[in-house]
Amino acid sequence: MKLTSLDVNEIRDYIKRAPPRHKFVDGRIVWYTAVRLVWLADLAKGSIDDRINRRSGVVDVYEPWKPSPVYKACQRHRVNEWRKAGVRVVNRRL
Known part of the structure; x- marks a missing residue:
C-alpha cells in the first residue's frame, strides 16, 4: 500500500498526540514512560493504524x-x- 499525503498527515497527527516523556508538576518531574510505551505498543499493534485507515477511507480487504x-x-x-x-x-x- 502506497502512503498518500493524507495518510502521512494522519500518522503525523497521531504521533504528535503521543503522551509526553515527562512533565514538571509542582516542582517535581513526572515521567510518563509506561503510558508512552503502552501508546507506542498500541500504535505498533495496529489499533491506532486501523483508526487512521478508517479516517482516511482505506478499507481492509x-x-x-x-x-x-x-x-x-x-x-x-x-x-x-x-x-x-x-x-x-x-x-x-x-
Missing part, C-alpha cells in the same frame, strides 16, 4: 473464502492429534 493461517494451524493441530490417537485421516485439505 476481507476475503472469507481464503483460510487464515490461524485456521490452518488449528486444522493441522487437530489432524496431528487424530494421528496420535491412531485415526487415519483421509482427504484432508491443508
Whole structure:
C-alpha cells in the first residue's frame, strides 16, 4: 500500500498526540514512560493504524473464502492429534 499525503498527515497527527516523556508538576518531574510505551505498543499493534485507515477511507480487504493461517494451524493441530490417537485421516485439505 502506497502512503498518500493524507495518510502521512494522519500518522503525523497521531504521533504528535503521543503522551509526553515527562512533565514538571509542582516542582517535581513526572515521567510518563509506561503510558508512552503502552501508546507506542498500541500504535505498533495496529489499533491506532486501523483508526487512521478508517479516517482516511482505506478499507481492509476481507476475503472469507481464503483460510487464515490461524485456521490452518488449528486444522493441522487437530489432524496431528487424530494421528496420535491412531485415526487415519483421509482427504484432508491443508
